[in-house]
Amino acid sequence: MERNIGHKIPKFTFSVSIFDEDHHVKITLSLGLCEPYAVMMLYATLMPNLPSASLQWCLFLDVDGTLIELTDSPLETFAEPALKTLLGQVSERLGGAVALVSGRSIDYLDALFDPLRLPAAGLHGVERRKSSGDMHGASFVDAQLNHARTAVNALLQEHPGTSVEDKGRTIAVHFRMAPQSEAALRQSLAAIAKPLGSNYHIQEGSMVLEIKPRGFTKASAIKAFMMEAPFAGRKPVFLGDDLTDQDGFRMVEDQGGMSIAVGNRVHGQYRLENAGAVHTWLQGIAALHDSHRA
Numbered sequence: 001m002e003r004n005i006g007h008k009i010p011k012f013t014f015s016v017s018i019f020d021e022d023h024h025v026k027i028t029l030s031l032g033l034c035e036p037y038a039v040m041m042l043y044a045t046l047m048p049n050l051p052s053a054s055l056q057w058c059l060f061l062d063v064d065g066t067l068i069e070l071t072d073s074p075l076e077t078f079a080e081p082a083l084k085t086l087l088g089q090v091s092e093r094l095g096g097a098v099a100l101v102s103g104r105s106i107d108y109l110d111a112l113f114d115p116l117r118l119p120a121a122g123l124h125g126v127e128r129r130k131s132s133g134d135m136h137g138a139s140f141v142d143a144q145l146n147h148a149r150t151a152v153n154a155l156l157q158e159h160p161g162t163s164v165e166d167k168g169r170t171i172a173v174h175f176r177m178a179p180q181s182e183a184a185l186r187q188s189l190a191a192i193a194k195p196l197g198s199n200y201h202i203q204e205g206s207m208v209l210e211i212k213p214r215g216f217t218k219a220s221a222i223k224a225f226m227m228e229a230p231f232a233g234r235k236p237v238f239l240g241d242d243l244t245d246q247d248g249f250r251m252v253e254d255q256g257g258m259s260i261a262v263g264n265r266v267h268g269q270y271r272l273e274n275a276g277a278v279h280t281w282l283q284g285i286a287a288l289h290d291s292h293r294a
């Protein structure tokens with residue numbers, strides 16, 4: 001349930017959130033100043049409280065924008081030691097049933113969270129590391145993308161502020177620092193991807209467009225994890241913040257699980273405000289006692 005009271009979008013807002021005893025956002029009150037009317041507005045966002053955590057859950061966690069706040073430089077992300085420790089504790093509490101489900105490569109995730117090595121789906125499900133450590137589809141460079149690789153690098157010379165992230169089997173173009181280039185990039189990337197045929201498509205994300213093989217999604221990765229120990233038989237909970245997480249939300253909902261949107265870009269059954277709120281929520285799981293097996 002989400003309700004907005006008010007009909008104008010404020011240009012400037014000041015927000016106050018009220019938390020319940022479990023540090024979940026109960027209500028957010030925002031006071032906004034709209035130009036040119038200088039109208040002061042008050043609106044509220046109500047979300048249902050998150051259910052009490054359970055040791056019977058398994059967690060699927062997006063990384064950028066969910067565990068770590070987005071930055072202007074997508075290639076320079078950093079995980080605080082406290083976050084690594086927390087993820088290790090949560091994984092231990094849930095019997096190892098915690099997986100990262102990200103658009104990043106698994107190599108990148110391993111470097112980011114070193115020395116932690118969690119089960120992981122990288123490149124939006126194109127590659128996957130099972131709980132056993134077995135890898136599927138990881139760590140190789142797709143030679144079919146060579147032409148696109150060259151073309152994308154040339155294209156970005158025309159758009160200052162953009163950057164390319166070559167992940168081997170996908171090629172991502174970030175334009176967070178060059179939002180004015182979005183339309184031109186979208187058109188040019190479609191032309192670059194066209195010769196690759198229907199086995200590839202362009203994945204949209206938050207200020208990123210990515211050429212990737214079709215048929216792999218975060219949902220397909222979660223589904224695969226759910227057929228394996230230690231995930232099978234548990235209630236899946238997926239946290240994400242972006243368009244690429246929506247299909248994962250539907251997947252866990254279809255499996256009787258729970259979707260939690262982080263921030264305002266996407267809709268889940270529940271919502272946490274930002275990465276900081278996610279950390280607080282994870283601390284609640286890390287602190288679960290053995291009696292929480294409901």
Ligand SMILES: [Mg+2]
Pocket residue numbers: 062063064065066240241242
């Ligand atoms: Mg994300």
